[in-house]
Amino acid sequence: MKTLQIHEKDNVLVVLTDIQKNEEIEYKGKKIVTKQAIPAKHKFTIDDLGKGDFIIMYGVVVGKAKTDLVSGTLITTLNTEHETSGFGKRNKGTEWQAPDIEKFQGRTFKGYHRADGQVGTANYWLVIPLVFCENRNVEVIKDAFMEALGFSKPNPYKTLVHQMSNLYRSGQKNEIENLRIELVQEQKEDRLFKNIDGIKFLTHQGGCGGTRQDSEMLCTLLAGYINNPNVSGATVLSLGCQNAQPSILKEKLAQVNPSLSKPVIILEQQLEGTEQELLSQSVKKTFLALVEANENTRKPAPLCKLSIGLECGGSDGFSGISANPAVGHVSDLIVALGGKTVLSEFPELCGVEQELINRCVDEHTAEKFSSLMSAYSKAAEAAGSGFDMNPSPGNIKDGLITDAIKSAGAAKKGGTSPVTDVLDYGEYLKKPGLNLLCTPGNDVESTTAMAGSGVNIILFTTGLGTPTGNPIVPVIKISSNNKLAERMPDIIDINSGPIITGEKTIEELGEEMLELIIKVASGEKLTKAMELGQDDFIPWKRGVSL
Structure with missing residues (x-):
C-alpha cells in the first residue's frame, strides 16, 4: 500500500512510500496521476481544490489552499496555509468505549510506595538551587557525590581525549582518525546505596531578576518535583536575597501536599557564612538523608498507580x-x-x-x-x-x-x-x-x-x-x-x-x-x-x- 486516507472525510492522501511524478494511484476506483514526485510522509490532493478551499485531514480542517490545486498535487507551504475551524461550547458526545484490559487486570509493577499513597517508578534524591547564583555550588556537590557513591557514568570520550593526547605527544597524530569509542555499561553493583536510583542535580537560570511571577512559578515547579513520587527528598540551596525565597517554596509544598512527609533540607549561603561551611553542611546532611532514603525498597503496586506523560x-x-x-x-x-x-x-x-x-x-x-x-x-x-x-x-x-x-x-x-x-x-x-x-x-x-x-x-x-x-x-x-x-x-x-x-x-x-x-x-x-x-x-x- 502506497497511500493512506486517515479519515473518510479527508481530501488528501498520506504517502507511505516515495511516489514518482506522473505515477498513477488508484483510490476508490478513481485514478489519480501525481503532478510531482511526492516523498513518503507528505500528502497530495484527491480531487481538484479551488483557492480558499479547506484541506481536511484526520476529519478536521488543517489548512487552506492558497491557489487552485488539481488532483494529485503535493501540498506544501507554498500552496497551503494554516487554517482551523475554531471551537465553541461543549457538545456532549457518545459514551466512551473503553479498550479490553483483561490482559492487564491484576498486573503490578514494583515501585517505591510513598506515605501519601503515590508510588514511584524510581527513587531519586534531588539537589536543587532556588536561584542561579547557587548553580556552581550544586555542581561542586555533584562532583563530590557521583563517583564516590557509584552514581557516575563511564565517559568513553574522556578516554578518547587521553588516547589522542598520547598519540599527539608521541608524534602519531595521523593515527587519531583510527581510534574507536568503546562504550562501557553502567555498573549498578558499585553503588553504595542499592535502593537509590540516583542523585539528580538540577540547575537553571531563574530565581531572581525577571518577574516576581517567574520566581513564584519556579517555586511551584520545584515543589512539584519534590512531591513527585519518584523523589524521596531534596537538598535545596538558597543564596538568601533572591526573589525565590525558601518561604515561597515551603508555601508551594504545603499547597501541593499539606501532609508532605519527605525530608527537605534547605540551606542558605548568606546565613551559613563561608562557601566551605555551606557545602560541608550540604554534603553531610544529604549523605545522612540518603542513608534513610535507602531503606525504601520496591514493592508491588497496581497499574492504577501509574501516571503517564504523553509527549x-x-x-x-x-x-x-x-x-x-x-x-x-x-x-x-x-x-x-x-x-x-x-x-x-x-x-x-x-x-x-x-x-x-x-x-x-x-x-x-x-x-x-x-x-x-x-x-x-x-x-x-x-x-x-x-x-x-x-x-x-x-x-x-x-x-x-x-x-x-x-x-x-x-x-x-x-x-x-x-x-x-x-x-x-x-x-x-x-x-x-x-x-x-x-x-x-x-x-x-x-x-x-x-x-x-x-x-x-x-x-x-x-x-x-x-x-x-x-x-x-x-x-x-x-x-x-x-x-x-x-x-x-x-x-x-x-x-x-x-x-x-x-x-x-x-x-x-x-x-x-x-x-x-x-x-x-x-x-x-x-x-x-x-x-x-x-x-x-x-x-x-x-x-x-x-
Missing part, C-alpha cells in the same frame, strides 16, 4: 498515524485500569480543541481548557509568534506543513477517553483519567512541566529523533518509522514503524509499550535516555514559547 518531539508525517495513535491506545488502557495520563503541548492542540472540549466530563473542565487555549493563543499573536508558526523546519521537511496538521496528529497521543481534568502550568495531578496540561510545545519545557505535575513515566514519540530525557522521570522514546529506529538505535526504545508497513496493528504496539512501561517502572530496564544520562530541565517563564 512528542521531532515529529514527522508518520507520527500521527503510527507512534501517536499507539501511545493513545496505551493512554486508553491506563485510564481503563484506573491510572492517570497527561496530554500537554497546547500549541500542538490547535485545530482539535472542539474534539477535546466535547470529551471533557463537565462544563467547568471544558471552559477551563477553552480559556487557557484562548489566552495562550492571544499572547502568542501579541508577541508576533502565533500558533501557525509552531512547525519547525524539520517538521515541515517531513510532511507537517501546518500547525493544524501537526496538532491533529499530536492529539492522537491522548487516545479516545474522556478528559477528566485540565491543569494550568504548575498544577499537580489529582484525578484519574486523561488530563490536559498547559505547556509549550517545546519538548524540554513540556516534559519538565509534566514531571512537576507528578507523572512517573513519560512516553515520547519522535519521527526525526531527539535525545530528550528528564532527571526524575524515565522517558521511553518511540520511533514513528523504521528508518529512524535503524539510524538512531541509541535513543529509541521501541519502534512503531511496523504499523506503517502493516506488520503490526496500533493495538499490538500499544500493548507492547505497556509491557515495556511495566518493566521500566519496576526498575528491570533502563530507557535509552537514562542510559545516556539525558537529564533535561527547563522551567517555562510563561512568556511566549511554542
Whole structure:
C-alpha cells in the first residue's frame, strides 16, 4: 500500500512510500496521476481544490489552499496555509468505549510506595538551587557525590581525549582518525546505596531578576518535583536575597501536599557564612538523608498507580498515524485500569480543541481548557509568534506543513477517553483519567512541566529523533518509522514503524509499550535516555514559547 486516507472525510492522501511524478494511484476506483514526485510522509490532493478551499485531514480542517490545486498535487507551504475551524461550547458526545484490559487486570509493577499513597517508578534524591547564583555550588556537590557513591557514568570520550593526547605527544597524530569509542555499561553493583536510583542535580537560570511571577512559578515547579513520587527528598540551596525565597517554596509544598512527609533540607549561603561551611553542611546532611532514603525498597503496586506523560518531539508525517495513535491506545488502557495520563503541548492542540472540549466530563473542565487555549493563543499573536508558526523546519521537511496538521496528529497521543481534568502550568495531578496540561510545545519545557505535575513515566514519540530525557522521570522514546529506529538505535526504545508497513496493528504496539512501561517502572530496564544520562530541565517563564 502506497497511500493512506486517515479519515473518510479527508481530501488528501498520506504517502507511505516515495511516489514518482506522473505515477498513477488508484483510490476508490478513481485514478489519480501525481503532478510531482511526492516523498513518503507528505500528502497530495484527491480531487481538484479551488483557492480558499479547506484541506481536511484526520476529519478536521488543517489548512487552506492558497491557489487552485488539481488532483494529485503535493501540498506544501507554498500552496497551503494554516487554517482551523475554531471551537465553541461543549457538545456532549457518545459514551466512551473503553479498550479490553483483561490482559492487564491484576498486573503490578514494583515501585517505591510513598506515605501519601503515590508510588514511584524510581527513587531519586534531588539537589536543587532556588536561584542561579547557587548553580556552581550544586555542581561542586555533584562532583563530590557521583563517583564516590557509584552514581557516575563511564565517559568513553574522556578516554578518547587521553588516547589522542598520547598519540599527539608521541608524534602519531595521523593515527587519531583510527581510534574507536568503546562504550562501557553502567555498573549498578558499585553503588553504595542499592535502593537509590540516583542523585539528580538540577540547575537553571531563574530565581531572581525577571518577574516576581517567574520566581513564584519556579517555586511551584520545584515543589512539584519534590512531591513527585519518584523523589524521596531534596537538598535545596538558597543564596538568601533572591526573589525565590525558601518561604515561597515551603508555601508551594504545603499547597501541593499539606501532609508532605519527605525530608527537605534547605540551606542558605548568606546565613551559613563561608562557601566551605555551606557545602560541608550540604554534603553531610544529604549523605545522612540518603542513608534513610535507602531503606525504601520496591514493592508491588497496581497499574492504577501509574501516571503517564504523553509527549512528542521531532515529529514527522508518520507520527500521527503510527507512534501517536499507539501511545493513545496505551493512554486508553491506563485510564481503563484506573491510572492517570497527561496530554500537554497546547500549541500542538490547535485545530482539535472542539474534539477535546466535547470529551471533557463537565462544563467547568471544558471552559477551563477553552480559556487557557484562548489566552495562550492571544499572547502568542501579541508577541508576533502565533500558533501557525509552531512547525519547525524539520517538521515541515517531513510532511507537517501546518500547525493544524501537526496538532491533529499530536492529539492522537491522548487516545479516545474522556478528559477528566485540565491543569494550568504548575498544577499537580489529582484525578484519574486523561488530563490536559498547559505547556509549550517545546519538548524540554513540556516534559519538565509534566514531571512537576507528578507523572512517573513519560512516553515520547519522535519521527526525526531527539535525545530528550528528564532527571526524575524515565522517558521511553518511540520511533514513528523504521528508518529512524535503524539510524538512531541509541535513543529509541521501541519502534512503531511496523504499523506503517502493516506488520503490526496500533493495538499490538500499544500493548507492547505497556509491557515495556511495566518493566521500566519496576526498575528491570533502563530507557535509552537514562542510559545516556539525558537529564533535561527547563522551567517555562510563561512568556511566549511554542
